[in-house]
Every structure is written in structure tokens, then in C-alpha cells.
Amino acid sequence: MVKLLEHIANRNSENEESLRGLRKRRVIAYLFVMVASFILLGQDWKNPLLTVNMIESSNHTHYNATHHNNNHSSTSKNINKKATKETAAPKETAPKETATTSSLRKTKNETIPPPLPVDPPPLPRIAYIAMGHLNSTDRWDGCLHPATDYFVPSPDPYYIVMNEQWRAKYEQLVETNSTFQNYSSRIQPIYTECMPETKGWPSCCKQDQGLAHFYKHYYFDATNQNKKYDWICFQDDDEYIRHRAMQEFLRYLPITDEPIVIASDPPEGHPLGKSGYIPKQSPYKCPRDSDNWKYPWGQPVFYNQAAFELLMPAWKAGAMTKQCKEFDLYAHDTGNALLHWMFGIPALWMRNPASIKSGMRNDFLGMHSVSRFGPQSSMKAVHERYQKMSYPYNNELRPQYLWSSNATGFNQTKTYQLYGHPSTWGESWHIFPTSDCQKSFE
Structure with missing residues (x-):
């Protein structure tokens, strides 16, 4: 009996120890579940993963x-x-629906933005080059000088292309006018020999000679070995660019080593060589009903290094000037569209309205025709309004890249049949004549 009682007592003791062990295991399991719950479901208190x-x-x-x-x-x-x-x-x-999502609804070629890279590419360096003149100082006071404060990245200069005839006047203003003197360290004039004519082709000449001069003197660093800029912008003097937003737009491009131009026209573009400035007595000469004969106007136009270097021999040969004369083109935007089309360079759309009358939206990357519609359209007013808008690109909204259709029409022309692709011409430019515009490759 004594042995039986001892056995029962020992068994009860073992059961109590087992119960205590079970309780401990339950507590540990409960704590483990709580920790796992916080990790999997309770990320709001710290850093969310997605x-x-x-x-x-x-x-x-x-x-x-x-x-x-x-x-x-x-x-x-x-x-x-x-x-x-x-x-x-x-x-x-x-x-x-917000202003941003509304602006992206029903856009052509819409796609889901790519994932944000863990290590984003560096911000690209952009050179800004604008056309100017000194018939008066109004555009300098209203556009060119403020641009150096609002979007031209310091300490880079704003490159201003103007005719040689204005050199003496500009140098005099730098000596006698306090405003010109204050901004002279941020302005780099580029002088050209593009004298005014009855037709407007001198603006095409300014792009030819201005970009050729920029390439020779400012595209490379002092050692002449390294390129200073990733993108080159050419534009009118009354253009405002949201520089930081433009950098974000360009930094995530999936391809940057192939020739690319950025144009402000929608991807469908305009009929080749057609402009509202063409005299009425000069009928339009190219096909209207084919996408192969359309291309977006370049105002402003951004070139990556590959496109800039591809087109350089043509600019040195005065190709835009010659083509603008042949097609009676008034402005460089229609002229460079014709040149880009001949080279078959892919064009990417940047949202950049023609004037403040189109309104101001968060996804616009710039604004043309500033200071033309009163104080509310001044460079300062446009800049201040955009400063109050939320930033257009962030982790939740990546840029939408909309491309124009492939430019292949030039390959159907008699000029191409005779001379091949313009990239093989060097500085011996063969004019694409208006008489060839309706003729197909045979």
C-alpha cells in the first residue's frame, strides 16, 4: 500500500510538471503567433514593403x-x-479621380508604369539652348533672364543663339545695363550668320549653326574627352521647362543609347512639312493619309547623345536650312520634324502645351508662349503656379512613355533610292525635293 501511494504521488508530481511545461509551450507559441502577426499584418507601424x-x-x-x-x-x-x-x-x-489620374485616362498606348528601381539611375544633365535676338530687351527681361533663375540648372549657362549682328549690342548692354550685367555669368551667347530674309528659314539656320557651334565648343569638357550633357534641348526663348520633372521623365527611360528625340507634339504628329506659316499659294505637297508621312513637331526638342551625334553632320552641312527653303517652312519646329523624319529617329511625347490658354496641369512638363498673354502668363507667374502643384512623378505614379509611329516614309522616296540613308551622307547633304514627296520607292 505504501508503495502504491508513493507511485500515485510521483505520478501526480510528473503530471504537474507536464502541465507546467505545456503552459510554457503554449505561452511561447502564443508569443510567436503575435510576433508573426505583427510582421505579416502590422507593417503600418513601421516601413511597408509594398x-x-x-x-x-x-x-x-x-x-x-x-x-x-x-x-x-x-x-x-x-x-x-x-x-x-x-x-x-x-x-x-x-x-x-484626381487631376493626375484624370489626365492619364484614355491616353494612347497606356501601360502600367514599371516598378521603381531599387537604385534609381542618376538624374540626367540637360543643356538648354534657346533662340534669341535683340530687337528689344523685352524678351530678355521677361523670359531669358528669369529662365536662368527658374529652370536652367546652376551653374550651367543658358546658351542663347542669335545672329552676329547683335554681338556689339549685347556686349554693350552687359557693360551698361545692370540686369544684363548681373545675368552675364549665366548667359552664353552663340553667334550665327543667319541674316533675316523674307521667308522664315533663318530660324532653321539658327538651329543648324547654333547646335554645330555648341557641339564644337560646349558639348565636351575642357579635356575634350568627356561629354558634359546627357540631353540637349533646343527651343524658343518663350519656353518654360519644369526642369526637375523633366529629369525624372528622362531618367527612367528604358533605352537611352539609341537615338531618341523628345517632342511636344502628340504621337500622331503632323503631315510632313506642313505648317500654318506656309503661304496659301504654295500647295501642300506630301501625302496626307499615311502615318509614314507624319512626324511630331520639335518645339521644344530634346536630343539624347546618340541622336545629337547622329544629326551633327547634317547640321554642319546646313541640312535644316536647305530643307526649310525647299519646303517654304517658316519655323525650326517644322524643319527639325522633317529632318528627324528623314533620319527615321523615334520620337517620344512630352506634354507641353502651346500656351497658358491650354491650362496648367500637373503632368505638363513645360509651357510655350509664356509672357505673351499678360502678367498671368509671365515666366514668374507660370513658375510660381507650378511650384504650388504637387510633384508629377513619385513612387505611385511613374512617367507614361508614349511613342510616335515608326518613321519609315523616307525609305520609300526616290532620294533614298539614289543616296541611301542620310547617316551615310556625312556633310554632303542631298536635298529631299518637294517633287519627290509624292513619288514612292520603286
Whole structure:
């Protein structure tokens, strides 16, 4: 009996120890579950791993999860919560349309933005080159000088292309006018021999000679070995560019080592060589009903290094000047479109309206015709209004890259049959005549 009682006592003791061990294991398991829950479901308190890119199309909303850094955790938290609700009941809790998403609705070639790179590419360096004159100082006071404050990146200069006839006047103003003197360290004149004529082709000449001069003197560093700029912009003097937004637009391009031009025209472009400035007595000569004979106007126009160097022999040969004369073109934007088309360079669209009358939207990268419609359109007013707008690109909204159709029409021409691709011509330019515009490659 004594042995039996001892056995029962020992067994009870073992059971109590087992129970205590079980309780410990349960506590450990519970703590493990709590920690796992915080890790998997409770990321709002720290750094979320995912954000959701929302691109609204005409029928539905796409969600694209992308990795990002710590700087936007609060924004990502709100978007993640919204995305969870919308997934459960998309019809009842559709996302509110904002100015940004509205501007991207129903756009051509719409795609979901690519994931944000873990290590973003460096911001590209852009050279800004504008045409100018000194018939008066108004455009300098209203556009060129303010541009150096608002979008030309310091300490880079603003390169201003003007005719040789203005050299003495500009140098005199730098000596006698306090404003010109203050900005002279940020302005780099480029003088050309493009004297005014009855027709407007001198603006095409300014692009020819201005870019050729820039390439020779300012494209490379002092050692003449390294290129100073990733992109070169050529534009009118009344153009405002959102420089930082433009850098973001360019830095994420999937391809940068092939020739690319950035134009402000929509991807469908304009009929080749057609302009509102062509005299009425000069009928339009090229086909109207084929995309092969269309190209976006370049105002402003951005060239990457590959495109800039590809076109340089043509500019040195005065190709734009010769083609603008042949087609009775008034402005460089229609002239460079013709030249880009002959080379078959892909064109990418940047949203850049012709004037402030088109309104100001967050996804616009610039504004043409500033200071032409009163004080509300001045360079300063445009800049201040854009400064108040939210930044157009961020972790939730990447740039939309819309390309024009391939430019292949020149390959169908008699000029191409005789001389081949313009890249093989060097500085011996063969004019593409208007008489050849309707003739197909045989």
C-alpha cells in the first residue's frame, strides 16, 4: 500500500510538471503567433514593403505592386488600405479621380508604369539652348533672364543663339545695363550668320549653326574627352521647362543609347512639312493619309547623345536650312520634324502645351508662349503656379512613355533610292525635293 501511494504521488508530481511545461509551450507559441502577426499584418507601424501603383483606364483600375524606399511610408500606408478595400468591393469603393489620374485616362498606348528601381539611375544633365535676338530687351527681361533663375540648372549657362549682328549690342548692354550685367555669368551667347530674309528659314539656320557651334565648343569638357550633357534641348526663348520633372521623365527611360528625340507634339504628329506659316499659294505637297508621312513637331526638342551625334553632320552641312527653303517652312519646329523624319529617329511625347490658354496641369512638363498673354502668363507667374502643384512623378505614379509611329516614309522616296540613308551622307547633304514627296520607292 505504501508503495502504491508513493507511485500515485510521483505520478501526480510528473503530471504537474507536464502541465507546467505545456503552459510554457503554449505561452511561447502564443508569443510567436503575435510576433508573426505583427510582421505579416502590422507593417503600418513601421516601413511597408509594398506600395500600389494605380493607373486608371477607361474601364477599370490596375494595381501594380512595387518596392520602394522609406521616404514615402505614410503615403504607401494610405494607398495600401485603400487598395484592400477596393479589392473587396471595387464597384462601391472605386478610387476618387484626381487631376493626375484624370489626365492619364484614355491616353494612347497606356501601360502600367514599371516598378521603381531599387537604385534609381542618376538624374540626367540637360543643356538648354534657346533662340534669341535683340530687337528689344523685352524678351530678355521677361523670359531669358528669369529662365536662368527658374529652370536652367546652376551653374550651367543658358546658351542663347542669335545672329552676329547683335554681338556689339549685347556686349554693350552687359557693360551698361545692370540686369544684363548681373545675368552675364549665366548667359552664353552663340553667334550665327543667319541674316533675316523674307521667308522664315533663318530660324532653321539658327538651329543648324547654333547646335554645330555648341557641339564644337560646349558639348565636351575642357579635356575634350568627356561629354558634359546627357540631353540637349533646343527651343524658343518663350519656353518654360519644369526642369526637375523633366529629369525624372528622362531618367527612367528604358533605352537611352539609341537615338531618341523628345517632342511636344502628340504621337500622331503632323503631315510632313506642313505648317500654318506656309503661304496659301504654295500647295501642300506630301501625302496626307499615311502615318509614314507624319512626324511630331520639335518645339521644344530634346536630343539624347546618340541622336545629337547622329544629326551633327547634317547640321554642319546646313541640312535644316536647305530643307526649310525647299519646303517654304517658316519655323525650326517644322524643319527639325522633317529632318528627324528623314533620319527615321523615334520620337517620344512630352506634354507641353502651346500656351497658358491650354491650362496648367500637373503632368505638363513645360509651357510655350509664356509672357505673351499678360502678367498671368509671365515666366514668374507660370513658375510660381507650378511650384504650388504637387510633384508629377513619385513612387505611385511613374512617367507614361508614349511613342510616335515608326518613321519609315523616307525609305520609300526616290532620294533614298539614289543616296541611301542620310547617316551615310556625312556633310554632303542631298536635298529631299518637294517633287519627290509624292513619288514612292520603286
